[in-house]
Amino acid sequence: IExxxxxxxxxxxxxxxxxxxKADLSARPALAVQRDIFVFQCLIGCRVSDLLRLxxxxxxxxxxxYVAQKTKDEKAEFVRVPLNGRASAILKKxxxxxxxxxxxxITSQRYNDALKEIFTVCGITRMVTVINPxxxxxxxxxxxxxxxxxxARRTFVGNLYKQVKDPNLIGALSxxxxxxxxxxxxxxxx
Numbered sequence: 001i002e003x004x005x006x007x008x009x010x011x012x013x014x015x016x017x018x019x020x021x022k023a024d025l026s027a028r029p030a031l032a033v034q035r036d037i038f039v040f041q042c043l044i045g046c047r048v049s050d051l052l053r054l055x056x057x058x059x060x061x062x063x064x065x066y067v068a069q070k071t072k073d074e075k076a077e078f079v080r081v082p083l084n085g086r087a088s089a090i091l092k093k094x095x096x097x098x099x100x101x102x103x104x105x106i107t108s109q110r111y112n113d114a115l116k117e118i119f120t121v122c123g124i125t126r127m128v129t130v131i132n133p134x135x136x137x138x139x140x141x142x143x144x145x146x147x148x149x150x151x152a153r154r155t156f157v158g159n160l161y162k163q164v165k166d167p168n169l170i171g172a173l174s175x176x177x178x179x180x181x182x183x184x185x186x187x188x189x190x
Contacts, residue, residue, distance in 0.1 A: 010128035010143065011154035017042050021086070023122045031121065034114040036090050037103050038152055043087040045156030046079070048111070048149035054102040059083070059091065112148045119144035 012020070021039045025032035041051055044064050058066050063082045083091070090103075097104045105111065119125070125142045132139050 008129065009154045009158060010130065010146070011151055011158040012042075012124065012143070014159050016124050017155060017159075019124065020118065020122050023118075025118070025121070028121070031114055031118050033094075033104055034106065034111060035118050036093065037105060037111070038115055038118070038149070040087055040090045040103065041149065041152035042155045043084060043090075044081045045153050045160070046081075047153060048108055050079075051103075051149075052101060052105060052108075055100060056102060058102065062088075108149065115147040115149065115151070116144055119147045 017039060020035055023035070025035060037051075041048070044051075046054075046064075046066065047068070049069055050066055053069065054064065054066060058064050060080075063080050064087075065078070065080045068077050068079050094103050099105075106114070124147075125144045127140045128143045128146065129138050130141050130146055131137070
């Protein structure tokens with residue numbers, strides 16, 4: 001089995017996240033909903049698989065609490081992320097959502113397609129370096145073309161790392177297991 005190759009993580013800045021959040025998408029209400037979900041995900045840092053499983057029961061005393069599913073078989077990690085004002089406002093906005101999930105989520109593939117469109121509509125198109133999954137070579141791509149649900153997780157970790165230098169705290173908030181190679185690469189960004 002080949003070892004995973006990780007490139008330098010690309011993610012959006014806090015300013016770009018705020019640009020997305022403040023964009024007037026009233027003419028595209030379905031995109032506005034998925035934008036809100038993406039911003040919420042950027043604020044709590046969970047994987048999309050965990051986001052899909054969240055319910056109102058996961059909101060406890062002003063924080064979201066869950067067990068990260070990817071690592072639960074190795075060592076169940078309980079994740080607790082305090083909700084800031086923006087995350088709380090997004091939850092309040094969708095408090096009348098009747099589905100089982102915390103937010104009105106569409107399928108993962110449609111979510112990723114919507115994110116590419118949202119980034120394009122909002123003018124977030126700067127170039128980033130990515131690893132081509134087929135060739136393994138680096139290439140430059142507009143960020144709107146490579147936007148995905150996992151970018152929310154990278155955004156959470158990358159921006160938090162700029163403010164908090166304690167990798168154990170960030171790992172606890174993001175559900176990364178200790179010694180994670182994927183997590184270690186965030187230390188080299190700045």
